[in-house]
Amino acid sequence: MTRAVDLDFRPEAPAFDANAALGRRHDRRVSVDDAAGLLAEMDRAGVERALVYAPHAAAFDSAEGNAGLLEAIGDESRLVPQFVCNPTFDDLEATAAQIEAAGVRAVRMVPTLHHYPFRSWVVEEWLEWLSARGIPLWLPASYEANWHDGGDLDPHAVHETVRQFPDLTVVLCEVHYVQASWAPPLLRSLPNLSIEVSRYVIVDGIARLLEIVGPERVLYGSRFPEQAIAPQLYHLHRLGLNAADLRAVCGGNLERLLRM
Amino acid sequence: MDSPVIDFHCHAGSWGRYGVDADCDLYLKVMDAAGVDRSCINCIWFGDARRGNDLVMEYVSRAPDRFIGVAFATPHYPEEAVRELERAVHGLGMAYVKIYPDYFGLPNDDPAYFPIYEWIDEQEMAVMCHATYPFDPPGTTIEGRFTALSERFPNVRWVMAHTAGTLDADAAETARTLPNVYMETCSSRTTLGATEFNVERAGEDKVLYGSDMALMDARHQIAKVVTADIPRRAKEKILGLNAIRLLRLDDPAKGGAI
Numbered sequence A: 001m002t003r004a005v006d007l008d009f010r011p012e013a014p015a016f017d018a019n020a021a022l023g024r025r026h027d028r029r030v031s032v033d034d035a036a037g038l039l040a041e042m043d044r045a046g047v048e049r050a051l052v053y054a055p056h057a058a059a060f061d062s063a064e065g066n067a068g069l070l071e072a073i074g075d076e077s078r079l080v081p082q083f084v085c086n087p088t089f090d091d092l093e094a095t096a097a098q099i100e101a102a103g104v105r106a107v108r109m110v111p112t113l114h115h116y117p118f119r120s121w122v123v124e125e126w127l128e129w130l131s132a133r134g135i136p137l138w139l140p141a142s143y144e145a146n147w148h149d150g151g152d153l154d155p156h157a158v159h160e161t162v163r164q165f166p167d168l169t170v171v172l173c174e175v176h177y178v179q180a181s182w183a184p185p186l187l188r189s190l191p192n193l194s195i196e197v198s199r200y201v202i203v204d205g206i207a208r209l210l211e212i213v214g215p216e217r218v219l220y221g222s223r224f225p226e227q228a229i230a231p232q233l234y235h236l237h238r239l240g241l242n243a244a245d246l247r248a249v250c251g252g253n254l255e256r257l258l259r260m
Numbered sequence B: 001m002d003s004p005v006i007d008f009h010c011h012a013g014s015w016g017r018y019g020v021d022a023d024c025d026l027y028l029k030v031m032d033a034a035g036v037d038r039s040c041i042n043c044i045w046f047g048d049a050r051r052g053n054d055l056v057m058e059y060v061s062r063a064p065d066r067f068i069g070v071a072f073a074t075p076h077y078p079e080e081a082v083r084e085l086e087r088a089v090h091g092l093g094m095a096y097v098k099i100y101p102d103y104f105g106l107p108n109d110d111p112a113y114f115p116i117y118e119w120i121d122e123q124e125m126a127v128m129c130h131a132t133y134p135f136d137p138p139g140t141t142i143e144g145r146f147t148a149l150s151e152r153f154p155n156v157r158w159v160m161a162h163t164a165g166t167l168d169a170d171a172a173e174t175a176r177t178l179p180n181v182y183m184e185t186c187s188s189r190t191t192l193g194a195t196e197f198n199v200e201r202a203g204e205d206k207v208l209y210g211s212d213m214a215l216m217d218a219r220h221q222i223a224k225v226v227t228a229d230i231p232r233r234a235k236e237k238i239l240g241l242n243a244i245r246l247l248r249l250d251d252p253a254k255g256g257a258i
Helices: A035-045 A055-059 A062-073 A092-102 A120-133 A155-162 A183-189 A205-213 A230-236 A243-257 B024-034 B049-062 B078-091 B111-123 B142-152 B169-177 B194-202 B218-226 B232-247
Strands: A015-021 A047-053 A079-084 A106-108 A137-140 A142-145 A148-152 A170-173 A193-196 B006-011 B038-042 B067-069 B126-129 B157-160 B181-184
Touching (some): A015 A035, A015 A170, A015 A243, A035 A047, A035 A079, A035 A230, A047 A243, A055 A062, A055 A079, A062 A092, A155 A183, A170 A183, A183 A205, A193 A205, A230 A243, A230 B218, B024 B049, B024 B218, B049 B067, B049 B078, B111 B126, B111 B142, B142 B157, B142 B169, B157 B169, B169 B181, B169 B194, B194 B218, B194 B232
Parallel strands (some): A079 A106, A106 A137, A170 A193, B006 B038, B126 B157, B157 B181
């Protein structure tokens, strides 16, 4: 008999989800779209906190979506807001003021959805500001919607741009197995790049990531509510990690990046 | 959990395009860590089905108590298909049949597959394939497709790969209404509520756990069932008891006692 399946699984390490969305989508009804529902699912999975962004901020209007996110979160300390920014149209000064006023600790940019090259001649000013403030940047490897096919994030652009900002922490997120060809070498080449693993389900893929970049740069995320919260957490607990590394990947790294 | 865990959907062989090696040791390591007792493995990578089936047997020979061979058949070579199935099933002891119509460019209800199904029907075996295809004619429904197939080949047990990893009401209804149709769980997505949805609609006896190893990690895929909000008994059935019943693995006469 092999090691048993654990039907009573609860995470051993405090879990902090690095990739969740909160709020309604315009293109379909998701099964959980409010804070109460998200918190209930987090409780069921044993997740303590989640970094959340608003789908509306990505799909339509960052300012409106970000404001709605703060409203949806209210005073719930288990939900940590992440603002979506569009550096081509958003005003940096105004956005910076909103970020600082709300105490936002992480930003997400979606070049594939917002139709811009992730090049310094587009994003330089924003990355300088984020770098100076110590605010990490999330970059989804693609953005899936039933009305949009923007393709994959351009890894060469990420490489060339991120290397110019060595003090900025960038988190590559939602990396699917079809992107497993370029994600590991990109991580290897950029010491300030981390990876969120909600979609990284290729066989032994996370173990290989850990070999390449070490446990400090791998972050648990769920991609809720498109995906369930617990499965990737269960997977991480089956990798044979020592307690310190498991703690780091499940939430400690995110806590550190957000300076919490 | 005391009952056996059977992974119904696995592939043998290397898939360099995704960095997947033909590594039996890694396979067993992941199975151990996931808690999988036995994996049903096929090899669909080769136009020469015999070559793939022989490769499967290398895994089975290496760990006969851990791997269950699954035969691949392709209508690209109709003159070989049934002969190779005879060899794979009756000669090598493979437990069911895997087809991959995506490679053929025609869906699984195309008559080109009928000689293969006729043979499977005679053996009263299971066959696994996708339920829908990018080249399906407009208006195709899963229920219509599998109703027609079930009527024509009543002794075949149909396993719709990946469907239990989705929220596809058509697939779930098909499994609920057709006694010989089953759903399988693997998907690169971990769609919220998919396991619960399919257990509720199709029934806990109609869902089989599969991982898509060695592309996807069994430790992740099994978690969709392990962490689902369904009764414990349903989990035990999905994780192994349903596969044991479907493949008659508890029947020593079939040579597959578990």
